[in-house]
Amino acid sequence: MTEPGQSNGGFWRSLRSGNFNSAIASMRGAQTAQQLAFIRSQMKDNRRPEVLGTPLDELEVVVFDLETTGFNHQHGDEILSFGATKVIGEQVIENETFHMIVNSGAPVPPFIAELTGITQHMVDAAPPLMEGLHDFMAFIGGRVLVAHAAAHDRGFLNAALWKTSKVRLTHRLLDTMMLAQRLYPEQKDYSLDELLRSSGIPVEGRHHALSDARMTARLWADYMQEIQARGHATTLGDLYVYLSEA
Template sequence: MGFNDFMKNLSGNRFTGLQGGRQDIAFMRRLQRDLRTKETTSIPLDELQVIVFDLETTGFHPDKGDQILSIGAVKVTGCQIEDEYYSPVRYEKILPPSIKELTGLDEAELKKAPEPANALEQFFKFSGASPLVAHHASHEKAFMQYASRKYFRTPFSHRLIDTSFMYRIAEPDNRYVRLEDCCTHNQITIIGRHHALGDARLTAALWAVYIDKLQKLGINTLSQVYERLASIR
């Protein structure tokens, strides 16, 4: 599938966060049970359903008070787009000018947005027990771990796949780090950068490119991805 065809699939209905509602800790505990029993490493990559996601935040350190401002996600099976999720997240403080300029978010939008627990609950309902994918995922992992403990009293147990896993195998000499550089390298047009859903779409397109590259190398499952990574470390 070419990038233009891939991006056309992204124009369907969005699954948007619902405003209000209590924290559904019971749902999160059921999800934890599903995560413990769901085995994904042997599913062929071109059949594997993943949730490619991105967070916009006020900074890099949730344990020091930085907060999630928006969540964007794309549900992908193989290279086929199935659905999207996007929600801003309630934030009552004044945004630093640099964050406003970078993300395009503003205080009026965030003051009307769902509470963090509600936006995250809707995200987890959207994702279910599917593996999550993020570009250089340590940032997303830190915020998801902190938020899961704070709002739901549960650990963050989703399998989290970093896109760097893919290109470290497919292109070991690739030294690109930034999402826009990785996309440009793969002829993916940069649209919506630094918007949570825009970045999730770009990362989903990158995921699709590298699934194709890995399959051409004879790597067809996550298990094989992890085995190859272990051999090159």
């Protein structure tokens, strides 16, 4: 491997001196290196066993949703936007929300633009994916995550985290669809729209990440109330046991 021209001189000087972190910062830019370090730090200690003893009426979660360029991250689809809101127990914290459109480098298909309202122009003007992940992880902290049909969101988050930071999501992630299936086994349709309808929650702004996160948060709050009222669970650990018995 030969040293390139002077444009990357800072990288090679740092590398020769043994300062690998400085070398990476020089190569990627200090801001990107700081974002990378932060994201990696957020992946530590997110499955502490003591969290399982947290009472459900005190449990802090972040309910989130992603809008994406398609439905399969394995075929090149990417994240377009993040939306999230915090919930404590059964209370949705309406003024603690997160929403961000990002530029992941993938074009926005016309049908996705029509569905989500996110245009190519909006994406072109948006911050890069790394910045979006950094800010999203800062909003989450070490809280438990909640999503509807969570496998979809987990897959896209893991793909984005690996692409940018070579890490995987380590946060606990619960699924409102799984909760609904456990609470209401007789129900035939567990789509978000149908569960919102059956719970009497107004459907507003579907396929906008923050709107979907807010509506899912209301579902989560309702389900937490129902689970405790039925005596199925009082702590996060109890909730995992309840879900495992399905």
